[in-house]
Amino acid sequence: MxxxxxxxxxxxxxxxxxxxxxxxxxxxxxxxxxxxxxxxxxxxxxxxxxxxxxxxxxxxxxxxxxxxxxxxxxxxxxxxxxxxxxxxxxxxxxxxxxxxxxxxxxxxxxxxxxxxxxxxxxxxxxxxxxxxxxxxxxxxxxxxxxxxxxxxxxxxxxxxxxxxxxxxxxxxxxxxxxxxxxxxxxxxxxxxxxxxxxxxxxxxxxxxxxxxxxxxxxxKYKENNYQISYTGDLGLDEPSIYKTLHTKITDYTTDAVVKIVEGRKNEMLRLLADRVNVKEFKEIIPSMNEVFIKAVEENNALSI
Amino acid sequence: MNKIAIIIGREYFVRVKQKMFLLVTFGAPLLFIGLYAFFFYIMMKEDTTERTIAVINKSELKKPLHSDETTTFEYVDKDALYKDLLEDEKYYAVLELPTDIENTAKGQLYSNKQVPAEVSSDMSNILSDIIRQRKIDKLTNDLQIPELEEKIEATKTKVHLTSVRLKDGEEKKSSSMAATILSVLALGVGFMIFFLVITYGGIVMKGVVEEKSNRIVEVIVSSVKPFQLMIGKIVGIALVGLTQILIWGVLLGIISIVSLYIFGASEMTQMQDMAQQGQQMTQEIGSDINDVIHEAIASIEPGMIIKLIVVGFIYTLLGYVLYASFYAAIGAAADNETDTQQLSLPVTIPLLAAFYIAFNVARNPESSLAFWASIIPFTSPVVMPVRIPFDVPWWELLLSLAILIITIIACIMLAAKIYRIGILMYGKKVNWKELVKWVKYKN
Structure with missing residues (x-):
């Protein structure tokens, strides 16, 4: 140091x-x-x-x-x-x-x-x-x-x-x-x-x-959110594995943000492989800006 | 220590190189000389206005006044009326000499405009002389006393008192004139100290505010202690002041020597001319005053002058350091120059008070006000030098200096605390209560 x-x-x-x-x-x-x-x-x-x-x-x-x-x-x-x-x-x-x-x-x-x-x-x-x-x-x-x-x-x-x-x-x-x-x-x-x-x-x-x-x-501040992109139909959320936060359907693909339950990433991958044609699967890492705001807000909430 | 020297160097050279410094340092003595020369010229300028004065002479004096280059006397009909004569633009004034002028010694001068004192006194002097001479002649005739005039002259008596003081068993000649000259000198020194302290204290304050509002101060205090910056500034600006005083001293020395050579001679002859033109009476008074002044100057001990200069110098420096530390603290507490005016008032007041007390002390050097004002450190730098010509006991001088120095040390420490906090504090309206709080902060 x-x-x-x-x-x-x-x-x-x-x-x-x-x-x-x-x-x-x-x-x-x-x-x-x-x-x-x-x-x-x-x-x-x-x-x-x-x-x-x-x-x-x-x-x-x-x-x-x-x-x-x-x-x-x-x-x-x-x-x-x-x-x-x-x-x-x-x-x-x-x-x-x-x-x-x-x-x-x-x-x-x-x-x-x-x-x-x-x-x-x-x-x-x-x-x-x-x-x-x-x-x-x-x-x-x-x-x-x-x-x-x-x-x-x-x-x-x-x-x-x-x-x-x-x-x-x-x-x-x-x-x-x-x-x-x-x-x-x-x-x-x-x-x-x-x-x-x-x-x-x-x-x-x-x-x-x-x-x-x-x-x-x-x-530390990531929330197990993933950006996924696929073609086909994924069906309904499996609450034991994941929850969809946001979906956007375009002409070719479906872009979604999902929250995967802690420790169930592999199940999620399997599920995706079974049901749809995966184009992209990416973990969302928060930006420093988001970390900053979140940390400060959490801390302020604690001190009130 | 080395860093303080670097700071002193910057503070000094930046200011000495400024146009304003050069202007004031070299311009002020020139202005002073210019003014002096101007007044001298006005005083010495001869009256060249041509005037015609009508004289209504009802007395027995035979055309007592004679025309010269500038003044023409016209003797008019003695039954003429002055009002009629004054309507004539030709006459500047009408002088009426009544029949009994020899007894009453009274005449009238009529004019439309105010007659200059010089013109009327010239006429009255000539008339007085003539009448006096006639009286003496008459007496000489009546009493048959030879050389009466000389005898009367011999009766005139003027007693000179030379005061001799006993000091340490030695006789010392002195005169009240000497005391006056010394106290004027001492008052001059006191004023000079007041002027220098307030001017250079102000420069310190301005410098601190400038550093703060420039936002350079935090950069500097990351390299040196705020205390070093403050001391460097105070010392650097003191050196600027010393340079200015030195230049003034040298310039005044050169100028007085040169003027003595160039103007000295002509001035002397002019003075003598004037004396000759004037009356016996004024000549006598003139030579009397000259004698007294010469005697007075002769009786001033050169040791006293040196003491005055040395003590004045020491008090100038100490007074400056004391007040500069206050001004530095105020500059640090303020955000801009407008703020400083309000904050500096309580510091300026004792200085102004000292200035007024100094006048009182010059007239009344033994008073208890004089004693206390020259012991109290906030007034002593201005007041003590004023007392110096009046034999201040050594113990009083030393006590005053000791108290002043102790106060300076304490005030610098206080000022440094305020300074250290103030220079990094922006956007806060500071009052004296706040400053007291800062002093109580640790580190």
């Missing part, structure tokens, strides 16, 4: 922001930190960045308690992010890199590489206020990753990005992972989570309600 947060509690006045939160982030993974607005994600991220301290609990970085010096091994792109408007892009990037512990010459060299890569070299001497929002976002991304951190934390990285920049940054994130970086990724946009994340933790009402490998999480 690259990073472990253990039993983190954080109280703000009357509001409990984090309630006994524990997460483990495997090395070289992309870890999706999910949850509705106000669930406590940003607080947890700020604790990992040592911007705020937890009331109780501890954060381990490579098995050792997180220290102040570890800050240079972490790169953080906050949700509320910006740049000095009146400062030149180049100067500003060097400044932010120096604060992360890079020397001026080292920072310049690396910035050149990244600015070329992102095609933003011509903006070096421009003031930030002259840049468009998309351009500024590229600069922010570069300054976040410049010091080659072992852990990168992106809080809502795509909010406000256009689709082209979103894709570009997504590619860069996957590229960074390929180079061995571990990434914490907080987002609302579930398709991108599904696309890039290996692990997720879902926080709702200050608690972790779901955690694990993205496939196992989805497995």
């Amino acid at each position: 690259l990073l472990e947060a253990k039993n983190i509690n954080k109280q703000f006045a009357k509001h409990k922001a984090l309630d006994d939160v524990s997460i483990s982030i495997p090395e070289n993974s992309i870890f999706g930190l999910l949850g509705p607005n106000g669930a406590g994600k940003t607080t947890l991220i700020r604790i990992i960045n040592q911007i705020t301290a937890p009331d109780t609990g501890e954060v381990l970085f490579k098995g050792k308690p997180l220290k102040r010096e570890d800050i240079s091994r972490i790169g953080y792109l906050p949700e509320e992010r910006g740049l000095y408007k009146k400062m030149k892009v180049g100067d500003q990037s060097i400044y932010l890199a120096q604060l992360k512990g890079l020397s001026k010459s080292e920072a310049k060299e690396r910035l050149k590489y990244w600015f070329d890569r992102m095609h933003i070299m011509p903006w070096w001497d421009k003031k930030v206020q002259e840049l468009s929002k998309g351009m500024a976002q590229k600069v922010q991304f570069v300054t976040t990753v410049l010091h080659n951190p072992e852990l990168l934390i992106f809080d809502e990285p795509f909010s406000g990005f256009d689709p082209i920049n979103t894709n570009l940054i997504k590619k860069e994130i996957l590229d960074l992972k390929a180079k061995g970086t571990t990434i914490i990724f907080s987002a609302h946009d579930m398709p991108s989570v599904e696309e890039v994340c290996d692990h997720i933790a879902l926080i709702n009402n200050s608690k972790v309600i779901l955690e694990g490998n993205i496939h196992s999480v989805k497995e």
Whole structure:
């Protein structure tokens, strides 16, 4: 594990922001930190960045308690992010890199590489206020990753990005992972989570309600629903084996969604083989979006 | 430590490179000199308006006033009426000298417009002289006393009091003028401190609000502690202020040396001209004042000036740090500049109070108000330097400094707490009650 947060509690006045939160982030993974607005994600991220301290609990970085010096091994792109408007892009990037512990010459060299890569070299001497929002976002991304951190934390990285920049940054994130970086990724946009994340933790009402490998999480939320496609007549539902949820008859085939009783998949297959000509038989795995909504709704129902 | 240096560097260079900084730093002294030169010009400008003054001379004086380049005196029929004469555009004014002017020493000057004081006083001076001379001549004639004029002159007496203070057994010459000059200087220093603290404190506040509203602050505090950012900002901006003061000092030095060379000579001759043109009386007063000022300046101890500058400098820095920490906390708590105005009022009030107390203290340096205001840390940075010329006991100075420094440490710690929470808090309307709550938060 690259990073472990253990039993983190954080109280703000009357509001409990984090309630006994524990997460483990495997090395070289992309870890999706999910949850509705106000669930406590940003607080947890700020604790990992040592911007705020937890009331109780501890954060381990490579098995050792997180220290102040570890800050240079972490790169953080906050949700509320910006740049000095009146400062030149180049100067500003060097400044932010120096604060992360890079020397001026080292920072310049690396910035050149990244600015070329992102095609933003011509903006070096421009003031930030002259840049468009998309351009500024590229600069922010570069300054976040410049010091080659072992852990990168992106809080809502795509909010406000256009689709082209979103894709570009997504590619860069996957590229960074390929180079061995571990990434914490907080987002609302579930398709991108599904696309890039290996692990997720879902926080709702200050608690972790779901955690694990993205496939196992989805497995957990599947409902034994299957998509089947066939020709012929299947006849009436066999309640001991399956129930039809939905049928659509076209000119050639019948498309149906059925719920198969737990452990009776083979009987179902036999039944299908006996009665109809099967074209397609596929288990329906819920999307992360569905998992998210279902998990949060279930959890909310429990707490009421 | 290294990171604080990087922050200080940014805060400093970004501001020093700004056009506004250059404009104010180099423009303010120029503006000051321009204004000074303008007033000097106005004062020194000779009156070149040509005027014709009709004189209705009913007295025995024989054409006492003589025309010069600008003023023409026309002696008209002594039965003429001033009203008739004034209807004539030609006459600027009508001077009527009554028959008994030698006894009453009273005449009338009629005009449509207000006559400049200079013009009427010139005439009255000349008339007074003539009448005085006639009286002396008459007396000399009547009493047969030789050199009466010189004897009368010799009776004029003016007693000078040179005050000598005993200090540590040594005699020290001083004059009340010296005290006045010193207290004006000290008040100047006090005002300067007030001005610098409020200006540069405001710059700190603006800087914090800017970082917050730019949304860059969270990026920065993921690399450095909020405390480091706050201290770096306060120190960086202090260095900007020091640079400005240094430039002003050097510029004023250069300008005063240059102006002494260029304008010094001509100014002197003009002054002398004026003195010669003027009356014996004014000349005497003039030289008296000059003497007193020279004496006063001579009696100011250079040590006192240095002490004033050193103490003023220390209090400027400490006062700035104290108030800058408040302003930083307020900037962090506010979402935008409009919010800061409301929140900063309770901080500006003691500073303003100190400014007004300073005026009182300059006149009344031994009062208990002076004592307390120079001990209480929220007013002492402005008030204590004003007291310096009046021999503040060392223990009072040290006590004031000690209390100020302790307060600064406590206030920076409080400000840092508010700052740390405030910079990451968006969209919340913060009041003072809320700030107190933040101070109570742990970490």
